[in-house]
Amino acid sequence: MIQNGFSYAAFLIFFASIVIFAEGKSKGKFFKYVPALVIIYFGAMLFATVGVWAKNDATTAAYKALKDSLLPAMIFLMLLRCDLRQIVKLGPKMLIALFTATLSIMAGFIVAYGMFKGSFPEGTWKSFAALCGSWIGGTGNMVAVQGALNVADSQMGYTLLMDSINASIWIMVLLWGVSFAPKFNKWTKADTKIIDEIGAELAKSQAKVSKEVSFPDLMILLGLSLFVSATSKYIGTFMPQSMFLSGSTWTVLIATTFGVICAMTPIAKIPGAAPLSNVMLYTIVSLIASRGDFAELGQAPLFVLAGFVILAVHAIVSIILAKLLKLDLFTCAIASLANIGGVASSPILAAAYSEALVPIGVVMALMGYVMGTGCALIVGKILSIM
Template sequence: MITKGFTYVAFLIFFASMLVLAEKKSKLKLFNYLPAIVLIYFTAMLLSTVGFWQNTKEITSAYKALKDNLLPAMIFLMLLRCDLRKILKLGPKMLIGFFSATISIMIGFIVTYMLFKGFFEADTWKAFAALCGSWIGGTGNMVAVQGALNIPDAKLGYTLLMDSINYSIWVMFLLWAVSFSPKFNKWTKSNTKLIDELGAQLSKEEGKTRKEIEFVDIIVLLGLSLLVSAVSMYLAPFLPQSTFFQGQTWSILIVTALGIIFAMTPVAKIPGSTALSNVMLYTIVALIASRANFTELTKAPIYIIAGFVILGIHALLSVLAAKIFKLDLFTCGVASLANIGGIASAPILAAAYSEALVPIGVLMALMGYIVGTGGGLLVGKILSIL
């Protein structure tokens, strides 16, 4: 049984690294359906359930210090890839497609919560807010919403469960729908010529970016992200406080704004922000899971059903938006997966249409990082009133 804070942190990071290594090197099909980050959560949760470590004062202090300080740094690094100038190049139709998907997902969460409210615990709106953040942006946004709303770690078990099962089936559905693209585009009367031209242009620009990561890149990004984290947490207490906007919420909003600003500076061209932010993300997910317990997941089926209802509402509203704005199936599908799947899966769906369109999938997924935290918090605020 682990009782020391440093041993606890060291084991979790090593454990996460082994699962990431297994995903990279192994040919197991398991990882196609359960990515390393999901396995990290549920395996760490299992170890917590069987008492592999004890929640001593030292472990609790190590958990809180590391998680609270890494979270803003991770958000900052994650947003360095989100250059608004590049995103605006997507043009009005792609942006309409993306935000139609975002709004339909938010509506799906609100309507579903109202329908299933009687089956859930009193504070389930917080778990829904976290999942909404993930389904607009990514796991990083989910963790950001969790930190901002002080959501109990155990509640994220339901969120990860829905994020894994519902999301996997949704990805398969969107890939299956690719073959129906010509009929769908004819029905919506969409024009795909501009999308092909944009994809070729973005691919050309992507080829000019430096890819090799050097020591100086890592230490500059690490130092800057930690400094931004410290500054955001220092400034947060000076801002107006309410039951919803408290210290942690403000620090996350501050660091989000700083990340968007720095993404338009030369700092964004330093390679390595993706790798470093992922190290922080996987560490934070392992820490959160280590405080959860399987005995608390007693209503898993109803949450999974609710997840499919959310996706159903999102699909219907997306098809309606496609007809109104004359959007093609590529735009609708990639916009949906850019929200729900993020950077890991949107480019895969884009490639299913054409390799030249992969950069569009990447940019749309990055846009989700920008709005995911705010969208999740907004949905959380609405659900807290219902």
């Protein structure tokens, strides 16, 4: 049994690296259906359940120090790709579709929680808020909300289970719907010419960004992100505290603000933010999973059912909006997946329609990173008073 804090953290990072390496080298379809993130989470949870490490003062201190420090740094790096000036180029209809998709997901969480709250364990509203962050932005937003609301690590198993099962099925539904686009667009009387023009313009601007990552690039991004993390934590201690706005909540919000601002500066053009933020993300997910226990996942089916209720509310609102605003299926589907699937999935769906539309999927998904944490905290506030 591991007793030392450093050995505990080293084991988790090593395990995550093996899974990610295997995914990169795999030529089969296993990782297509079971993403590395899911394997890492449940693998670390399994190790914790069988007692590979002790949950003593040393491992707890290592967990808290790493997670609390890396989280704001990761948020900052992820948001460096979210230039609000590019997002504005999407035009009013696409932005309306994106914001409506976000609002319908938020409403879905409120409806689902209201339906099943009597059967959920105490404090489930916090884990629902965390998942809402993931379904608006991404896993980074989920762990940001988890940190901001101090969600118990044992409850995060449910959120990842919903994120894996419900979201995966929804992605399959949206990909299946590509073949129905002509009929859907005819039903809504949509015009797709402007989408093709926007996609071509965004592709040109993204082609100018350097893809080669150098050692100085990584060092400046690492140093800057850690400095932002330390600064955000320091400023957070001076902000007004309440039951909902704790120091950790302020830290997340301040780091988000730094990221959004720096995304509109030359800092955003430094290559390497994506892989570096992913290193931090997978480390944080491993840490969170390491405090869980499979014995606490007895109510998983109820949570999965709640996930389908959320998606049903989201789908109904999206279809109604498409008919009212004469939106095409691509716009509705990308707005949905930009929230629920994020940067990893929305370009795939966009490419299923046309490769020229991939940049639109990327930009819309990046917008989710900006909105995810704040919107999820709003949902958490509403759920906490229900």
